[in-house]
Amino acid sequence: MSYSEDRSEWYEGQGHWQHVPAEQWQSWIWQLKNRITTREQLEQFMTLTPDEKAGVAFAGQKLSLAITPYFFNLIDRDDPNCPIRLQMIPREGETKVSAGEMLDSLGEDEHSPVPGIVHRYPDRVLFLVTDRCAAYCRYCTRSRLVSNAQDYNFHPEYEQGLRYIESHPEVRDVLLSGGDPLLLSDRKLEHLLARLREIPHVEFIRIGSRIPVFLPQRITPELCDIFKRYGPIWMSVHLNHPREATAELKAAFERLSFAGVPLGNQSVLLAGVNDDPDVMKALVHRLLRMRVRPYYLYQMDLITGGSHFKVDVRKGLDIIRALRGHTTGYAIPQYVVDAPGGGGKVPLNPDYVESINDEEVVFRNFEGKQFRYPLVGATGAPLSNSPEALVE
Numbered sequence: 001m002s003y004s005e006d007r008s009e010w011y012e013g014q015g016h017w018q019h020v021p022a023e024q025w026q027s028w029i030w031q032l033k034n035r036i037t038t039r040e041q042l043e044q045f046m047t048l049t050p051d052e053k054a055g056v057a058f059a060g061q062k063l064s065l066a067i068t069p070y071f072f073n074l075i076d077r078d079d080p081n082c083p084i085r086l087q088m089i090p091r092e093g094e095t096k097v098s099a100g101e102m103l104d105s106l107g108e109d110e111h112s113p114v115p116g117i118v119h120r121y122p123d124r125v126l127f128l129v130t131d132r133c134a135a136y137c138r139y140c141t142r143s144r145l146v147s148n149a150q151d152y153n154f155h156p157e158y159e160q161g162l163r164y165i166e167s168h169p170e171v172r173d174v175l176l177s178g179g180d181p182l183l184l185s186d187r188k189l190e191h192l193l194a195r196l197r198e199i200p201h202v203e204f205i206r207i208g209s210r211i212p213v214f215l216p217q218r219i220t221p222e223l224c225d226i227f228k229r230y231g232p233i234w235m236s237v238h239l240n241h242p243r244e245a246t247a248e249l250k251a252a253f254e255r256l257s258f259a260g261v262p263l264g265n266q267s268v269l270l271a272g273v274n275d276d277p278d279v280m281k282a283l284v285h286r287l288l289r290m291r292v293r294p295y296y297l298y299q300m301d302l303i304t305g306g307s308h309f310k311v312d313v314r315k316g317l318d319i320i321r322a323l324r325g326h327t328t329g330y331a332i333p334q335y336v337v338d339a340p341g342g343g344g345k346v347p348l349n350p351d352y353v354e355s356i357n358d359e360e361v362v363f364r365n366f367e368g369k370q371f372r373y374p375l376v377g378a379t380g381a382p383l384s385n386s387p388e389a390l391v392e
C-alpha cells in the first residue's frame with residue numbers, strides 16, 4: 001500500500017451539510033447536537049457493510065457511536081477501508097474477545113487513589129475529568145468507562161481530585177484527560193485550571209484532547225484567552241492519519257499556538273489506518289506544518305474487542321526506522337507500549353547498535369552502512385580530543 005493524497009491540499013467545507021447556515025456550522029454546540037449516533041442516521045449517508053452492521057448493533061453495550069458532522073465529512077462513503085471510517089464506524093471485531101485482552105488493560109483502576117485520579121508515576125498524575133467525548137474512537141483505551149455504554153458510572157470528583165493533588169507535594173505534573181476535558185464549559189475548565197495554578201508544587205499542566213480534530217469549532221477565542229491566562233498549558237492532541245489535517249484544524253492549531261499552547265501529537269498505531277511508512281511520513285510532515293510536534297506513537301493497548309486494530313510490533317519498528325534519518329528529527333515520535341497490567345510506558349526502538357565492548361561500539365546508520373566508534377577505557381587513555389588531552 002502506498003499513500004497518495006486523494007483530496008485537496010487542506011480539505012474544507014460543509015460537505016453533506018451544505019444547507020446549514022455557516023454560523024450554525026461554526027458553532028460547537030450545533031456540531032454536538034447534530035452528531036450521528038444511530039444506525040438510521042448513518043444509513044441516510046452511506047451503505048454499511050455486514051461487518052459494520054454487526055459492530056453498530058453491539059456499540060450500545062461497548063462504546064457509544066457518535067461522530068460530529070464536521071468529522072463525518074472526512075469519511076469516504078465509497079471505501080469500506082477508508083482510514084477515517086475504520087476509526088469511527090464500529091465493526092464486528094468489537095464483539096470478540098481475544099487472548100490477553102482486558103477491560104482495564106493498563107490497570108488504571110488499581111492505581112486510582114480517588115475517583116478520577118490515576119497516580120502511576122512518582123511525579124505526575126492523570127486527572128480524568130469527564131467520561132464524554134465529542135466522538136468515540138473505536139479503539140478507545142478507556143472504553144470501559146468512556147460514554148458509559150458499559151454502565152461503569154464514572155463520576156469525576158473534582159474537589160477530591162484537587163485535594164489529592166494539593167496534599168501530594170511530589171506531584172509536579174498534572175495531565176487532564178477523560179473523556180475529553182475540552183467538552184467541559186469554559187467556566188468549569190477555567191475553575192479547574194485556576195485551582196491547579198494555585199498549587200505551588202504543580203509546575204506543569206497539560207490537557208489530552210481530540211476535540212481540535214473532531215470539533216475545531218470548540219477552539220474559540222474565549223477558550224484561548226483562558227489558556228493564555230493560566231498558561232503555559234500544554235496540549236497533547238490526537239491525529240492518526242494525514243486526512244484528518246484539514247484547513248479548519250490548521251486554523252484551530254494556529255489559534256492555540258498563538259495563545260501560547262505548545263502542541264504535541266499522540267497517534268495510535270492502527271491496522272489499515274496508519275501502519276504504513278508512507279502514511280506515517282505524510283502525517284508527521286502535516287503535523288509540523290500545523291505547528292504540532294509528534295510526541296508518541298502508541299502500540300495498541302490490549303482492550304477487549306480491539307484485535308482487528310492490532311499491528312505487529314516489528315511493523316511499528318520498521319515505521320520508525322523508515323523515519324529516522326530519512327526526515328526531520330522533530331517529525332519523529334517516540335514509539336511506546338503501555339505495559340499491560342500497569343507498568344507504564346516503555347519505549348520501543350529499532351536497534352542500530354551491532355556490538356559494543358570496552359574498545360568500540362559498532363553500529364549501522366539510517367542507510368544500513370556500518371560505522372565504528374572507539375570508546376575510552378580499554379587502555380585508560382583519554383581520546384586525543386578530550387579536554388584533558390587539550391590541556392596537556
Ligand SMILES: *Cc1c(COP(=O)(O)O)cnc(C)c1O
Pocket residue numbers: 118119120121124125126175345
Ligand atoms: C501516559 C501517562 C502519563 C504521562 O506520561 P508522559 O510520558 O509524561 O507523557 C501520566 N500518567 C499516566 C497514568 C499515564 O498513562
